[in-house]
Amino acid sequence: MDTVEIQRVVAIEDDNWWYRERRAIIARELRRLGEPGRAADIGAAGGGNTRVLLDHGWDAIAIDGSPAAVELARLRGIDAYHGDACYLPLSTGDFDFVMALDLLQHIPDDRTAAGELARVLRPGGTVLISVPSDLALWSARDVMLGHVRRYSRDTLTELIEGAGLRVDRLWSWNVLLRPVVKWRRHRAKPQDSERLNPAVNAGLRAVSMLERRLPVRGIPGTTLFARAHRPEL
Template sequence: MDTVEIQRVVAIEDDNWWYRERRAIVARELRRLGVPGRAADIGAAGGGNTRVLLEHGWEAIAIDASPAAVELARLRGIDAYHGDACYLPLSTGDFDFVMALDVLQHITDDRTACGELARVLRPGGTALISVPCDLALWSAHDVALGHVRRYSRDTLAEVVEGSGLVLDRMWSWNVLLRPAAKWRRHRSAPPDVERLHPVLNAGLRAVAMLERRLPLGGLPGVTLFARAHRPEL
């Protein structure tokens, strides 16, 4: 993600339905974990998700490969550092929770990156990962965002488990909006990160909030989430 794209994300993410709902998923997972500890947000961009960790009482740091993203996160009061997801500047076994949301699809060597998530977790620690799914949704949108792949359930499970993590749960997100996403992403020009009309934004958020209450996680969606843990010694 380049500097302009990061700045656009920071400008809209507080109100945009997609970023708000993704933060709601993070918050739900943190509530499930209970007592806060040390956490790292890998590929944090401007730190929007890192702030969720802080709001829930976690001692959290942000890591991003972009110096511009690190600077933006620091300007927002976040403890942020420059680092490559394949060579994290973090101590082994030092974190209770790590997350890499929409990161692995940008990395050619995703196995090494996932292995780094496992390395920095303490035994019993939890990782939360999200990726775009299904090659049927591949479009100019993916190319514009620098994606090198989309995942199936099998390929994501293979990467997660190949890193030494134990996969606890995998689920789909944006199942209800998948048909609209497929139509939009196969337009001739990739959409920019944009501020939506308030009515459209509210409507999309209402659909996403409805999805929280429905048992749709096993159906095809736009995004896959995986929760995993590092085995106890």
């Protein structure tokens, strides 16, 4: 993610429905984990998701490959460091929880990056991963954002298990809005802004909140989430 895109995300993420709902997903997963511990947000950009960890009592740090992102995160009061996801500047087995949200699709060698996520987890530790799903949704926007792939359930599971982790849960997100996203991706210009009309933003937020209550997580959406753990020794 380049500097301009990072700055754009920081500018809109507090209000934009997509970023708000993603933070709600993180919060729900954290509540399932129980007692807070040490956490690392890998590919943290400006640290919006790291703040969720901190708000829930976790001792959290942010890692990003962009010096501009690290600086933005630090300006927001987050303990942030520059680091390559394939060579994390973190000790082995030192973290109870690791996040890598919308990161792996940017990395040509995603197997090495997944291995690093596993390495820094303590035995029994949990990782939360999200990636864009379904090659049918590939568009010029993926190219603009520096994506090198989109994932299926099988390819994401294979990646996680190949890193020595065990998948606890894998689910789709943005299932209800997938037809709209697919239609728009193949018609909108790549540079179209995501700063939405407030009424549209509220409507999309309402749809995403409705999805929480429906049994649709096994149906293809726009994003895949996976929660996995490092087996005990």
